[in-house]
Amino acid sequence: MDDLRSKYIDLIAGAASEAALEDLRVQAVGKKGEISLKMRELGKMTPEERQKAGPALNALKDEVNAALAAKKAALADAALEERLAAEWLDVTLPTRPTRQGSIHPVSQVTEEITAIFAELGFAVAEGPQIDSDWYNFDALNMPDHHSARAEMDTFYMARSEGDDRPPHVLRTHTSPVQIRTMEKLGAPIRIIAPGRVYRSDYDMTHTPMFHQVEGLCIDTDISMAHLKWTLEEFAAAFFEVDHIEVRFRASHFPFTEPSAEIDFRCSWEGGTLKLGEGDDWLEAGGSGMVHPKVLQAGGVDPAKYQGFAFGLGIDRLAMLKYGIPDLRAFFESDLRWLKHYGFTSLAQPNLHGGLS
Ligand code: PHE
Numbered sequence: 001m002d003d004l005r006s007k008y009i010d011l012i013a014g015a016a017s018e019a020a021l022e023d024l025r026v027q028a029v030g031k032k033g034e035i036s037l038k039m040r041e042l043g044k045m046t047p048e049e050r051q052k053a054g055p056a057l058n059a060l061k062d063e064v065n066a067a068l069a070a071k072k073a074a075l076a077d078a079a080l081e082e083r084l085a086a087e088w089l090d091v092t093l094p095t096r097p098t099r100q101g102s103i104h105p106v107s108q109v110t111e112e113i114t115a116i117f118a119e120l121g122f123a124v125a126e127g128p129q130i131d132s133d134w135y136n137f138d139a140l141n142m143p144d145h146h147s148a149r150a151e152m153d154t155f156y157m158a159r160s161e162g163d164d165r166p167p168h169v170l171r172t173h174t175s176p177v178q179i180r181t182m183e184k185l186g187a188p189i190r191i192i193a194p195g196r197v198y199r200s201d202y203d204m205t206h207t208p209m210f211h212q213v214e215g216l217c218i219d220t221d222i223s224m225a226h227l228k229w230t231l232e233e234f235a236a237a238f239f240e241v242d243h244i245e246v247r248f249r250a251s252h253f254p255f256t257e258p259s260a261e262i263d264f265r266c267s268w269e270g271g272t273l274k275l276g277e278g279d280d281w282l283e284a285g286g287s288g289m290v291h292p293k294v295l296q297a298g299g300v301d302p303a304k305y306q307g308f309a310f311g312l313g314i315d316r317l318a319m320l321k322y323g324i325p326d327l328r329a330f331f332e333s334d335l336r337w338l339k340h341y342g343f344t345s346l347a348q349p350n351l352h353g354g355l356s
Contacts, residue, residue: 004038008024008035008064009067012071018072018075021071021072025068029061035064042057101342102342105318105322106318106330110314113317116233119237122191124191124193125177125181127174129171129198131176134166135180136169136175138297140255142254148253152172152199153199153201154169155170171197171198173214174193174195178290178309181216181298182299183299187305188220189219191215192216193214194212194213194214195211195212196211197211198210210327212285212314213314214309214310215309216307216308217308218295220305220306224308227289231246231262232246235275236276239264239275242276243276247263247264249261253288255290255291256287256288256289256309259288260286260288261285262310264276264284265280265282266278267279273323275320282320286311288310289309290308292306295307318330324341
């Protein structure tokens with residue numbers, strides 16, 4: 001019995017896994033285990049022998065069972081320790097030890113604009129950057145021969161040979177989203193549509209790809225007054241001042257009637273731009289009352305509905321607000337520029353916590 005004891009106690013101590021331990025259990029105290037078989041022999045013994053061997057065998061069985069349980073617990077502890085060591089994290093480390101990237105001013109300003117107009121009840125709409133000339137021109141009251149088409153320096157997509165349908169274009173403005181939104185939602189509508197637009201132009205203030213935000217508000221009782229108020233609310237919130245005077249300058253767009261150029265009051269004193277005061281005017285974009293033909297093209301009844309639309313240049317707003325001198329640098333992906341003018345990814349613009 002002493003041999004059995006030392007054999008199993010040693011084996012159990014050396015078991016490397018729970019599976020090995022289970023094998024040992026079966027081998028020692030399982031139904032046909034070595035110790036169990038010994039217990040069956042008790043029946044063949046004389047009562048005196050049994051009286052001595054019985055308790056001793058039971059004690060041995062208990063001892064082996066206890067050793068098995070202890071080893072099992074020890075193995076589980078060791079496994080847990082190993083897992084804890086492997087999965088250890090220093091939760092006191094900063095989440096971003098080095099700044100790896102930043103939010104581009106165009107993205108930042110788009111978020112700011114979206115936050116402001118969301119507060120005014122405007123949803124965000126989208127349209128494709130490659131669009132048919134119907135959406136980009138015809139539906140906006142610019143028929144084939146219209147001079148505005150030529151003025152827009154349009155990029156045309158190539159058609160395959162023999163295909164003489166009119167070519168698609170890279171949208172020259174976000175106004176086609178007006179039509180798509182009318183088709184999709186019907187009236188009333190209150191949306192903005194920020195996005196990329198394309199024109200063949202390149203200098204300090206023009207790049208072939210740039211960003212506009214379209215605004216469209218359609219209902220049964222909308223006037224130029226609503227347009228002006230909306231633009232004033234937007235401008236003051238965007239430039240983070242109490243009030244900015246908006247001036248309408250008579251203009252012409254085929255898709256609005258009447259049409260107005262949007263100017264914000266400002267001063268350039270000492271070379272720095274101040275918004276809302278001074279005797280200068282900053283050109284911000286185009287606007288007007290949606291032309292009845294445009295409503296019609298979008299499937300909205302001009303006898304019942306009318307509305308305003310505007311288009312603002314997002315890149316230009318970003319340059320003015322954050323003092324960025326050259327538009328071309330926006331799209332050159334120069335890491336030094338991005339580091340300097342970029343925004344931290346953790347600062348989400350909203351009207352309550354501050355826009356910028
Ligand atoms: N789409 C015009 C442009 O790109 C701007 C505009 C939008 C004017 C909406 C009036 C109404 O120049």
